[in-house]
Amino acid sequence: xxxxxxxxxxxxxxxxxxxxxxxAVGAAALIWPFISQLQPDAxxxxxxxxxxxxxxxxxxxxxxxKWRGKPIFVWNRTPDDITKAKDVQLSALLDPVARNANxxxxxxxxxxxxAAKDKxxxxxxxGICTHLGCVPIGHSGEYDGWFCPCHxxxxxxxxxxxxxxxxxxxxxxxxxxxxxxxxxxx
Amino acid sequence: MNKLxxxxxxxxxxxGVLAGAVALATLAGGAGMASAQEHGAPQPHRESWxxxxxxxxxxxxxxxxxxQVFKEVCASCHSAHLFAFRNLAQEGGPGFTEEQAKTVAEExxxxxxxxxxxxMFERPGRLSDRWPSPFPNEQAARASNGGAFPPDxxxxxxxxxxxxxxxxxxxxxxxxxxxxxxxxxxALLNGYKDPPEGFKLPEGAHYNEYFPGHAIKMPPxxxxxxxxxxxxxxxxxxxxxxxxxxxxxxLAEPHLEARKRIGFQVMIFLIVFGGLLYFTKKKxxxxxxxxxx
Amino acid sequence: MSGHATFEPKNPALKWFESRLPLVGLIxxxxxxxxxxxxxxxxxxxGGILSLMLVCQILSGVVLVMHYxxxxxxAFDSVEHIMRxxxxxxxxxxxxxxxxxxxxxxxxxxxxxxxxxxxxxxxREVLWILGVIIYLLMMATGFMGYxxxxxxxxxxxxxxxxxLFSAFPLVGPTIVEWLxxxxxxxxxxxxxxxxxxxxxPFMIAGVVVLHVWALxxxxxNNPTGVDPKSEKDTVPFTPYATIKDAFGMVxxxxxxxxxxxxxxxxxxxxxxxxxANPLVTPAHIVPEWYYLPFYAMLRSVPDKLGGxxxxxxxxxxxxxxxxxDTSKVRSAAYRPLFKQFFWIxxxxxxxLGWLGSKPAEGGYVIAGRIxxxxxxxxxxxxxxxxxxxxxxxxVPASITESVLGKSKA
Numbered sequence: 001x002x003x004x005x006x007x008x009x010x011x012x013x014x015x016x017x018x019x020x021x022x023x024a025v026g027a028a029a030l031i032w033p034f035i036s037q038l039q040p041d042a043x044x045x046x047x048x049x050x051x052x053x054x055x056x057x058x059x060x061x062x063x064x065x066k067w068r069g070k071p072i073f074v075w076n077r078t079p080d081d082i083t084k085a086k087d088v089q090l091s092a093l094l095d096p097v098a099r100n101a102n103x104x105x106x107x108x109x110x111x112x113x114x115a116a117k118d119k120x121x122x123x124x125x126x127g128i129c130t131h132l133g134c135v136p137i138g139h140s141g142e143y144d145g146w147f148c149p150c151h152x153x154x155x156x157x158x159x160x161x162x163x164x165x166x167x168x169x170x171x172x173x174x175x176x177x178x179x180x181x182x183x184x185x186x
Numbered sequence: 187m188n189k190l191x192x193x194x195x196x197x198x199x200x201x202g203v204l205a206g207a208v209a210l211a212t213l214a215g216g217a218g219m220a221s222a223q224e225h226g227a228p229q230p231h232r233e234s235w236x237x238x239x240x241x242x243x244x245x246x247x248x249x250x251x252x253x254q255v256f257k258e259v260c261a262s263c264h265s266a267h268l269f270a271f272r273n274l275a276q277e278g279g280p281g282f283t284e285e286q287a288k289t290v291a292e293e294x295x296x297x298x299x300x301x302x303x304x305x306m307f308e309r310p311g312r313l314s315d316r317w318p319s320p321f322p323n324e325q326a327a328r329a330s331n332g333g334a335f336p337p338d339x340x341x342x343x344x345x346x347x348x349x350x351x352x353x354x355x356x357x358x359x360x361x362x363x364x365x366x367x368x369x370x371x372x373a374l375l376n377g378y379k380d381p382p383e384g385f386k387l388p389e390g391a392h393y394n395e396y397f398p399g400h401a402i403k404m405p406p407x408x409x410x411x412x413x414x415x416x417x418x419x420x421x422x423x424x425x426x427x428x429x430x431x432x433x434x435x436x437l438a439e440p441h442l443e444a445r446k447r448i449g450f451q452v453m454i455f456l457i458v459f460g461g462l463l464y465f466t467k468k469k470x471x472x473x474x475x476x477x478x479x
Numbered sequence: 480m481s482g483h484a485t486f487e488p489k490n491p492a493l494k495w496f497e498s499r500l501p502l503v504g505l506i507x508x509x510x511x512x513x514x515x516x517x518x519x520x521x522x523x524x525x526g527g528i529l530s531l532m533l534v535c536q537i538l539s540g541v542v543l544v545m546h547y548x549x550x551x552x553x554a555f556d557s558v559e560h561i562m563r564x565x566x567x568x569x570x571x572x573x574x575x576x577x578x579x580x581x582x583x584x585x586x587x588x589x590x591x592x593x594x595x596x597x598x599x600x601x602x603r604e605v606l607w608i609l610g611v612i613i614y615l616l617m618m619a620t621g622f623m624g625y626x627x628x629x630x631x632x633x634x635x636x637x638x639x640x641x642x643l644f645s646a647f648p649l650v651g652p653t654i655v656e657w658l659x660x661x662x663x664x665x666x667x668x669x670x671x672x673x674x675x676x677x678x679x680p681f682m683i684a685g686v687v688v689l690h691v692w693a694l695x696x697x698x699x700n701n702p703t704g705v706d707p708k709s710e711k712d713t714v715p716f717t718p719y720a721t722i723k724d725a726f727g728m729v730x731x732x733x734x735x736x737x738x739x740x741x742x743x744x745x746x747x748x749x750x751x752x753x754x755a756n757p758l759v760t761p762a763h764i765v766p767e768w769y770y771l772p773f774y775a776m777l778r779s780v781p782d783k784l785g786g787x788x789x790x791x792x793x794x795x796x797x798x799x800x801x802x803x804d805t806s807k808v809r810s811a812a813y814r815p816l817f818k819q820f821f822w823i824x825x826x827x828x829x830x831l832g833w834l835g836s837k838p839a840e841g842g843y844v845i846a847g848r849i850x851x852x853x854x855x856x857x858x859x860x861x862x863x864x865x866x867x868x869x870x871x872x873x874v875p876a877s878i879t880e881s882v883l884g885k886s887k888a
Contacts, residue, residue, distance in 0.1 A: 015462070015465055019466045042272070043270070047314050
């Protein structure tokens with residue numbers, strides 16, 4: 001009698017556990033589509049490239065274009081801006097990494113790694129302060145780059161952060177020269 | 187009293203049955219009348235589609251041929267404004283590579299702008315672009331097509347149907363038959379005929395057996411050998427129509443394959459889970475049932 | 480055996496909380512210790528299934544709103560955007576659109592069960608009336624939801640239904656313009672319907688709380704219609720009713736999934752995949768299947784106002800069922816005559832539904848009139864008279880006795 005009861009109990013316990021487990025798996029699987037729908041949809045992901053005509057940008061001028069809903073700064077730098085950026089020692093930087101999507105992740109933040117390849121007067125950065133997402137103001141601040149009005153972060157003429165609270169350099173989006181005067185971002 | 191009750195019950199039941207019979211008879215009569223009056227069109231024939239049924243899938247090669255027919259024939263009048271070039275390389279679709287889809291996109295000019303001068307300009311299509319419409323608006327489309335508006339292809343395969351009637355509409359639930367749209371379009375594309383004696387065909391219209399009212403503005407769109415297939419598939423009107431309809435169905439329901447695949451998994455899960463719950467329920471209730479056994 | 484044990488927490492933290500807000504105790508007494516009649520059949524699982532459907536519709540609806548745009552130029556394409564581009568958007572949209580139909584299937588079974596077993600009779604009148612209110616709110620919600628994809632059926636359904644109100648003398652035309660926010664169904668209409676479609680489900684949830692509360696005050700009816708007399712007649716809600724409801728729900732989900740995954744457009748209408756066109760009415764306009772019986776009644780009456788009043792009357796009459804049914808016996812199991820009339824009435828409802836989908840001409844109209852008259856006669860003549868003339872069968876003394884009788888036989 002006692003043995004049958006134990007066997008009975010075990011079998012019942014197993015049934016309860018199996019039912020509960022299968023139910024839990026089902027609930028988890030059901031939740032996934034409801035989470036997954038939050039991600040950028042196929043039409044958003046497809047909106048990838050923006051083209052910029054550089055011939056319209058005068059020396060010293062910064063132009064803002066939109067790429068994936070974000071502002072991109074395209075700066076035609078003067079020789080003076082370039083020299084200043086080149087003179088900065090890597091050790092003086094808050095963020096020593098280039099943050100250039102076209103280069104390896106560990107490339108150092110030299111001006112060469114920040115500016116366009118072989119066309120060093122062009123600087124293309126995503127115009128969003130790496131602190132909390134405001135758009136910095138160009139040609140201002142102590143470092144002749146950008147000054148963020150929200151919390152006072154400052155960037156130099158290579159878009160590198162020089163004064164906090166922003167933790168990182170302005171990131172450089174993936175882009176390439178389609179012709180001598182045209183870039184395609186994304 | 188009891189007797190009265192039972193006879194009353196009998197009377198009431200008979201009344202009910204009678205009312206039901208009358209209703210049914212009138213319904214049947216009415217149905218006959220209605221179909222004679224307004225549905226002069228014959229019922230489209232049920233075709234066999236690869237995407238029908240619980241394990242239905244699109245035939246990639248057929249979708250590619252259908253796309254070719256659409257591109258070379260239909261698209262000169264019909265728009266497909268929800269169709270993006272990127273869809274061509276999408277999972278569950280015609281199976282083009284992204285490179286092939288890009289090449290297709292670049293064959294088309296797409297309006298973009300305004301540029302810095304404020305002008306709209308044309309550029310080659312990109313993957314993210316939608317299929318360019320043949321006409322800028324409905325009015326322009328009507329003006330070029332004798333007053334008729336060629337319907338947009340985006341969801342057209344789901345926007346057409348025919349009446350199935352009793353009991354067919356119930357059997358379709360069990361059979362999972364939902365291809366009335368493709369059936370109808372197939373019947374339409376193959377339904378051009380000479381008008382019967384005494385039929386007054388309006389100016390610029392064509393006689394089609396399956397079109398409501400029979401006078402359709404679209405001239406017979408397909409003819410044999412009109413599109414050159416590279417894979418040796420017969421170049422007949424029937425084949426063209428089947429291919430382009432498969433393409434239209436995919437356009438209307440691009441996630442059909444995923445839907446049926448996931449559906450099968452869900453069914454299996456629910457049957458297993460339901461079975462487990464059934465035995466658990468029996469176990470739990472055993473105590474109550476045993477008490478009086 | 481059906482422990483009416485009150486919840487007494489052992490954990491000191493829980494004890495502290497319970498003495499300030501007895502939440503767990505409420506849940507315990509409502510969904511665990513709550514005594515349910517031991518003889519409930521599977522028709523009683525539809526209450527739980529309906530709660531599940533309400534949650535399902537609210538969750539999928541909230542997600543759809545994240546991607547939907549309520550504007551006449553964008554609504555249709557935004558629904559298609561959900562179907563094409565949003566990750567699993569097709570699944571969530573098909574769950575929501577088919578879920579509406581499933582909700583109505585479940586509510587009709589739930590109502591028919593209540594009518595069959597006399598669940599509306601004293602002391603459950605308020606419970607029944609709250610249920611009818613939920614049904615009315617569901618009809619409004621379902622109708623407004625069907626307008627949102629802005630297809631041809633959406634547009635013309637909205638036009639026809641809002642025009643019902645123009646039948647009322649004097650104020651009718653003004654009411655209709657105020658419903659539209661213009662001189663035809665247009666963007667303002669779409670926007671307000673969207674707003675209300677989002678609001679009403681939460682009102683339904685509120686009335687459902689009252690419905691459940693009322694249920695827990697008067698207790699559940701059961702197939703015998705005899706009130707539980709001793710503890711032997713009941714079992715605690717958990718695990719008995721919970722596990723039975725869970726099994727019922729999974730069976731229902733199986734049916735639901737069949738539609739969602741294999742024939743998702745079966746219950747809809749092909750014309751609703753044509754974008755709304757205010758200048759062309761489709762040849763055949765019919766409402767969603769769950770309104771068809773009422774639509775048939777509307778068309779049976781040749782007078783505009785008369786048709787509208789008949790249609791609304793068909794629902795209003797449900798509020799009075801507890802007093803129209805004069806019989807002292809609850810369950811149809813012991814009412815041989817009522818049982819027959821009940822099934823005839825079900826056939827009438829189905830017949831009306833079928834007629835609603837047919838064109839309003841010839842024999843269909845005549846049949847519609849016969850069935851409409853029968854529908855009302857059932858409530859206004861048959862139910863009151865049956866109570867006076869019908870001789871019910873012997874009602875068992877208790878639930879346990881009926882269960883024992885059955886197992887012996």
